[in-house]
Amino acid sequence: MAEKTKAAKKPVxxxxxxxxxxxxxxxxxxSSGRRATKGATTGRKSFARKLGLREVHAVKGLSFTVYEGxxxxxxxSNGSGKSSLMRAIAGLTPIQGGAVYASAKPALLGVGAVxxxxxxxxxxxxxxxxxxxxxxxxxxxNTKAITEFAGLEEFIDLPMRTYSSGMSAxxxxxxxxxxxxxxxxxxxxxxxxxxxxxxRSEARMREMRDxxxxxxxxxxxxxxxxxxxxxxxxxxxxxxxxxxxPLEVINAYNVHTGSxxxx
Amino acid sequence: MSLAxxxxxxxxxxxxxxxxxxxxxxxxxxRRDFAFTMAxxxxxxxxxxxxxxxxxxxxxxxxxxxxxxxxFGVLLxxxxxxxxxxxxxxxxxxxxxxxxxxxxGAGSVTGNLGLVRSLSFPRMLLPIQATIQQIFNLxxxxxxxxxxxxxFAQPITWAWVLLLxxxxxxxxxxxxxxxxxxxxxxxxxxxxxxxxxxVRIVFYTSGIFFNMEHVLKNYPLALEIEKYNPVYVxxxxxxxxxxxxxxxxPFMWLAALAWAIVTLxxxxxxxxxxEERYGRED
Numbered sequence: 424m425a426e427k428t429k430a431a432k433k434p435v436x437x438x439x440x441x442x443x444x445x446x447x448x449x450x451x452x453x454s455s456g457r458r459a460t461k462g463a464t465t466g467r468k469s470f471a472r473k474l475g476l477r478e479v480h481a482v483k484g485l486s487f488t489v490y491e492g493x494x495x496x497x498x499x500s501n502g503s504g505k506s507s508l509m510r511a512i513a514g515l516t517p518i519q520g521g522a523v524y525a526s527a528k529p530a531l532l533g534v535g536a537v538x539x540x541x542x543x544x545x546x547x548x549x550x551x552x553x554x555x556x557x558x559x560x561x562x563x564x565n566t567k568a569i570t571e572f573a574g575l576e577e578f579i580d581l582p583m584r585t586y587s588s589g590m591s592a593x594x595x596x597x598x599x600x601x602x603x604x605x606x607x608x609x610x611x612x613x614x615x616x617x618x619x620x621x622x623r624s625e626a627r628m629r630e631m632r633d634x635x636x637x638x639x640x641x642x643x644x645x646x647x648x649x650x651x652x653x654x655x656x657x658x659x660x661x662x663x664x665x666x667x668x669p670l671e672v673i674n675a676y677n678v679h680t681g682s683x684x685x686x
Numbered sequence: 687m688s689l690a691x692x693x694x695x696x697x698x699x700x701x702x703x704x705x706x707x708x709x710x711x712x713x714x715x716x717r718r719d720f721a722f723t724m725a726x727x728x729x730x731x732x733x734x735x736x737x738x739x740x741x742x743x744x745x746x747x748x749x750x751x752x753x754x755x756x757x758f759g760v761l762l763x764x765x766x767x768x769x770x771x772x773x774x775x776x777x778x779x780x781x782x783x784x785x786x787x788x789x790x791g792a793g794s795v796t797g798n799l800g801l802v803r804s805l806s807f808p809r810m811l812l813p814i815q816a817t818i819q820q821i822f823n824l825x826x827x828x829x830x831x832x833x834x835x836x837x838f839a840q841p842i843t844w845a846w847v848l849l850l851x852x853x854x855x856x857x858x859x860x861x862x863x864x865x866x867x868x869x870x871x872x873x874x875x876x877x878x879x880x881x882x883x884x885v886r887i888v889f890y891t892s893g894i895f896f897n898m899e900h901v902l903k904n905y906p907l908a909l910e911i912e913k914y915n916p917v918y919v920x921x922x923x924x925x926x927x928x929x930x931x932x933x934x935x936p937f938m939w940l941a942a943l944a945w946a947i948v949t950l951x952x953x954x955x956x957x958x959x960x961e962e963r964y965g966r967e968d
Contacts, residue, residue: 442693486689514702515803517962523701524693528806538801539724541731550727553720554807582731595804 440526440606440637441489441512447520448482448507448661481507483661484521489654494628494638496652496669498645498676504661505641509610512639527605529639530555532596540584544575544594547583551598565601572627573597574620593620600627607631608639625651645673645685702806704961711954714808721811725818743823744830751778758895767897768931775834776929777894777921783824784860784917785885790816791864792871792881795964802964809964810957813868817861828853835928848927848934855946856920862949865957872964892917913937916945 453475482504489495497505510516512523513531538547548569552562570579573593583591593616599607609628616624628651632638642648648655648669655672657665665672674684705713733739755774759766767773794816795802795809802809828849836842871877892915893901902909912918919941926934 439693439696439698442689442698444689444693488689488692510803512701514806517702522690524690524698525701526696526698529701531804531806538804539727539798540800542727546727550720550724551805553717553723554801554805554811556717556807559719559723 438491439488440491440493441529442524443485443487443489443508443512443521444524445484445486445521446482446508446511446518446523447480447484448504448511448516449519450479450481450507452477452479481661482511482518485658485661485663486521487656487663487666489637489639491637492632493654494632494640494652496648496655497639497641497658498643498648498655498673499658499664500680503658505658506610507661508658509608509639509641513608525606529606529608530599530604531608532599532610538583538595541582543582544570544573544579544586547594548579548598551595552601555599555602557602569594569597569601572601572623589616589620592616596624600624600631603631603634604636606637606639608641610641611643621647645677645682649673649685702962704958707955707958710808710810710958710961714810714814717807717811720807721815721818724811724815725822728815729819729822740826744826747779747782747827748830750782751775754778754895762896765896765900767900769838769840769929772835772838772840772929773897773925773932774895775831776924777892779827779831780856780921780924781889781892781894781917783820783827784856784863784920785888786823787817787820787860788863788867788885789881790820792867792878794864795868795872796875796878809961810865810954813864813957814861816868817857817864820860821857824853824857832928840928840930845927849924852920852923852927852942855942858946858950859916859920859942862946862951862953865953866949869957869960872960888917891915892921894921914941916941916949919945 485504485508497509499505507516509531511518512525513529514523515531538551542550545566548566549559549562552565553559570576573590573596575590575594578586578590583594586594596609596616607628625647628638628640632651632653638651640648640651652669654667655665655669656663657672657676665675670685677684704710733742736742738745751774755771758774759770791813794812798812802812832846832849835846867877867881891912893912894917898909898912898918902912919938922932923934923938923942925932926938
């Protein structure tokens with residue numbers, strides 16, 4: 424526990440690692456049926472209605488800078504644009520305005536992203552590693568360690584489609600965390616894991632952060648965020664509400680959601 | 687100072703920016719192992735679910751060729767091309783590769799969105815991976831094709847070696863097609879519906895089961911146009927090399943070479959141009 428506090432108080436360098444500059448994300452989605460609220464579409468209403476084309480402005484001009492060695496918690500209610508923002512930072516979703524700059528290629532660990540459902544866990548480990556640009560030899564050497572970290576020794580030869588969501592999330596985290604990343608984004612990937620795995624993965628995240636890596640953590644578990652993050656950003660409806668010290672922001676968020684505050 | 691200048695000053699790069707073409711290709715080349723491994727695993731997984739597994743890659747084109755042989759052989763009657771069985775098998779096998787790559791390429795990005803959304807790598811590896819998977823299927827088919835040539839008493843000559851460069855050019859051409867169809871289906875999902883139709887049309891217009899020169903002998907203009915039809919060019923070359931009574935012309939070789947280079951080049955450019963757009967939500 425003492426170590427944890429020390430890490431949280433670690434002075435942060437002034438070297439920027441990620442700069443998010445006025446990012447806008449707009450999804451154009453073909454909708455069907457009626458929706459409860461009116462007027463969410465843009466000006467060309469008749470056109471939009473005819474085609475059933477809706478524009479969803481998921482992230483509305485966010486800007487912030489993240490420095491080396493920071494680990495940033497992202498909180499906000501469901502649909503507030505957290506995941507969209509994370510995908511944009513990882514460069515996996517096109518943005519309609521602004522830009523994201525980073526010192527290295529961010530690696531994203533997202534929720535629900537099954538790699539290749541028909542292939543075994545073992546093959547997914549190898550392919551995931553190769554896609555991230557690692558060598559075949561080192562991935563094969565690491566396979567055992569990754570499997571053990573995920574705690575999936577028994578099931579590693581089964582197709583990934585047979586895994587429970589918790590199991591596949593564990594495997595994905597283990598693949599991504601098997602190597603040090605300069606920038607790692609974890610998007611609720613741990614929410615489905617059990618307590619034991621969560622503790623193990625949080626320890627691993629602190630380790631990464633301390634080795635000068637930058638970690639983004641999207642989570643609804645305020646405890647996870649408090650345990651691992653040095654800074655918290657609160658987003659609501661695609662806009663930044665608060666950005667700062669974890670305890671302060673989380674308490675403000677808790678007041679907003681009606682939960683108990685933490686001292 | 688704007689944030690953008692600040693970022694640039696500290697040496698940060700824009701995330702998700704499309705790299706320059708050469709850099710992009712180098713990146714893709716560095717991860718070629720990923721494409722090969724994914725193709726191999728996918729192909730194993732696809733075959734594992736069927737009892738006859740890999741044999742289907744040979745059985746299916748054979749059945750197709752036999753059915754066409756039976757139907758069109760009878761329909762065409764005395765109009766049947768010489769050496770009909772080797773003629774037909776050559777056409778059907780080669781075309782099943784080209785159309786297979788075209789179709790597999792079309793689904794290569796849209797069918798792997800989970801991968802696209804969770805890992806960043808040059809997306810070009812996906813259509814290339816799909817092409818490699820089809821090449822795995824092509825190899826046994828080529829063996830079977832050579833067998834057919836032998837069985838139907840085609841004289842074995844050194845010219846058969848030329849089947850290698852023909853295959854190579856055909857693979858280049860098809861890879862280009864896969865890259866183009868991969869991007870097109872990302873933009874317009876409806877195209878997946880059109881693909882079987884396009885494949886059919888090209889099948890009927892490329893002399894797979896009939897002799898173009900006989901059928902079109904009263905339409906010199908159409909025949910002239912067909913000389914530029916890439917599928918017809920590749921199929922004719924293979925027949926010229928291995929089926930008695932057919933010859934290759936220098937023009938065919940030139941056309942094949944041109945189609946291979948131009949299609950691959952265009953495919954790479956076309957696919958790379960949209961690199962930032964793959965994996966979006968809508």
